[in-house]
Amino acid sequence: MMEIKVFKTHEVSRELWAQIVEGFNICFPEHQRSVKQLVERYTAYPLGYSYHALYYEDGKFAGFNSIIPTQYIVDGKDVLMGQSVDTYVLPEFRKDIFIFMELYNKLKKVCFEDGFIAFLGVPNQNSYQYSVKLLKCIEIFQLDYWILPVKIGNILGKMKSLNLLTQIYSWMSISFNILLSSLLNFQEDERRIHLKEDDAFMSERLGADKYINVADNKCRFSYTITEDEGIRCAYIMYAGDGKKRTYQALVKCASHILHHEDVDMMMFNGTMNMKQALLTRVPIKFQPRKLPFTVNFLKKEYKKEFSLLLDPSAWDFTLINLDVR
Numbered sequence: 001m002m003e004i005k006v007f008k009t010h011e012v013s014r015e016l017w018a019q020i021v022e023g024f025n026i027c028f029p030e031h032q033r034s035v036k037q038l039v040e041r042y043t044a045y046p047l048g049y050s051y052h053a054l055y056y057e058d059g060k061f062a063g064f065n066s067i068i069p070t071q072y073i074v075d076g077k078d079v080l081m082g083q084s085v086d087t088y089v090l091p092e093f094r095k096d097i098f099i100f101m102e103l104y105n106k107l108k109k110v111c112f113e114d115g116f117i118a119f120l121g122v123p124n125q126n127s128y129q130y131s132v133k134l135l136k137c138i139e140i141f142q143l144d145y146w147i148l149p150v151k152i153g154n155i156l157g158k159m160k161s162l163n164l165l166t167q168i169y170s171w172m173s174i175s176f177n178i179l180l181s182s183l184l185n186f187q188e189d190e191r192r193i194h195l196k197e198d199d200a201f202m203s204e205r206l207g208a209d210k211y212i213n214v215a216d217n218k219c220r221f222s223y224t225i226t227e228d229e230g231i232r233c234a235y236i237m238y239a240g241d242g243k244k245r246t247y248q249a250l251v252k253c254a255s256h257i258l259h260h261e262d263v264d265m266m267m268f269n270g271t272m273n274m275k276q277a278l279l280t281r282v283p284i285k286f287q288p289r290k291l292p293f294t295v296n297f298l299k300k301e302y303k304k305e306f307s308l309l310l311d312p313s314a315w316d317f318t319l320i321n322l323d324v325r
Contacts, residue, residue, distance in 0.1 A: 003056040004106045009042045009049040019061055020054070027088035030228075038086070040208045041323075046071050046201060051082070051111060053103040055089075062093040065103040067111055067119065070321065071196040075308060078196060082111050083322045084121040100127075101134050112298040117306055119296045122322060128292060135296060141312040143291035146268040146279035148173065148254060154264040155231055174258060177251045177278045186247040188240070188274040192308060194316040199242065205320060206237060214256055219246070221253035225261060234261055236268045237319050247276045254278055270318030293317060 012020070017035045025032050042050035047069045055063035067082035084107075089099045108119065122143065123131040131137040150170045153160035195201070206213055206222045213222045221239040225232065234257045239249040254266055268279055269291065284290075295310065297303045308314050 001058055002102070003059075004102060005054045005056070006106060006110050007052050007054070009039065009052065012052060016054075020052075020064055023061065023064060023088060023090055024086060026090065037208075041085075042066060042068060044204045044207060045069060046196070046204075051107055053107045055093075055099050055103055057093060057096075061090070063087075063089040063099045063103055065100065065107060067107050068322070069111075069116070070120075072193060073196050074193050074306060079306070080114075080116050082107070082116050082119045084119050085322070087127065097130075097134075100130065104135055108296075108298050116298055117302050118298055118309060120322070121294045121296070122291050123294060125289060128290075131294060137294035137296045138310065139292045139294050140310060140315065141293055142284065142287075143270050143293055143317065144272065145282040145287050145291075146272060147282055148266040148279055149264075150258070150266065151264040157230075170258060173278060174251065174255050177247075177276075178255065180277060181248040181251045184247070184275075186275040188245040188272075188316075190244070191271070191273060191316040192311075192314040195321055197320075202238065202242075211237060214253075216252055216256075218242075219249040219252050221249055221256070223253060223257060223266075225263065231265070232263045234263045234266045235319060236266060245274055247274060247278075250274075250276055251278055268318070270321070271316055273316055 007016075014035075017039070021033060021035050021038060024038065042052075045068055050069065051067040053065045054061060065087040066085050068085055069080060069082055072079050072081055084104070087100055087103070089096075093099060104119075111119070119137075121131060121137060123137070132139060148170055149155060149166045151163040152166040153163040156162070210224050211222050212224065214220070218241050219239070220242050222237040223234050224237060225234055227233075236250070236253055236257075238245070239253040240246050241249060257263060257266055266279070272279075272281075293315075297306070297309075303310075
């Protein structure tokens with residue numbers, strides 16, 4: 001017998017969190033999490049909680065899906081959208097391919113009643129076809145990769161002698177960009193769809209221990225360091241003046257990382273929406289994995305009312321919106 005229970009973050013008991021995290025770590029062994037880390041992820045957004053659907057089969061916990069509520073500005077209007085994350089079905093229950101759909105649809109019903117207009121997602125390679133064909137998510141665009149290589153030999157896994165060349169290149173590039181940004185401090189172009197950001201939002205969103213936050217005069221920037229398959233990468237989360245992302249803050253962030261962190265590369269994921277000469281966009285065929293950005297309207301009529309969501313050029317979407325790493 002199937003049963004789905006939906007909770008808000010603060011309604012989940014300590015014992016149930018332990019069960020959820022255990023299942024997460026079984027299904028995502030490369031991304032081990034603690035209860036503290038998951039709860040931080042679910043509470044670091046404006047509402048202070050997320051929605052969680054748990055699937056039970058004959059009383060046994062079988063699957064999990066979360067929706068993080070996020071406030072957006074769409075053509076000057078406040079709207080509420082949910083971001084689907086951390087979906088998993090335990091291995092012994094995966095013969096039933098409809099568990100994820102049942103979880104997702106239950107969350108759609110609950111969130112629609114609470115005023116959401118759409119769910120956003122960045123499905124991985126394993127769940128992409130399921131999301132598009134069964135859940136009827138609509139792909140809008142692929143999130144871009146923007147990089148500054150520091151030790152290219154470590155990234156390629158061979159020819160470590162190339163590291164010195166790219167280290168010299170990264171220092172020269174940052175020096176040049178410091179000069180250029182002092183003359184031409186470009187700012188991001190505001191898109192018609194963007195997060196509703198303020199100081200409180202940014203403080204909560206980037207408040208977890210894994211983020212390094214630095215304030216330098218009028219510039220503020222944030223990044224996080226990860227190590228995946230032996231590659232140490234600094235992900236740039238935000239670089240701006242507190243109101244807009246700026247070229248000068250981006251350069252200061254990269255310079256700070258180069259001076260203070262031992263990394264193989266720096267990366268920014270998402271829509272750049274700003275002129276800059278520091279980071280290079282990675283061609284699609286060389287991207288390590290595709291990051292398809294999708295939308296799923298919670299009501300059929302919303303597709304017409306909010307058709308702007310289907311326009312790739314209207315979006316500002318980065319790791320601040322949803323950390324997909």
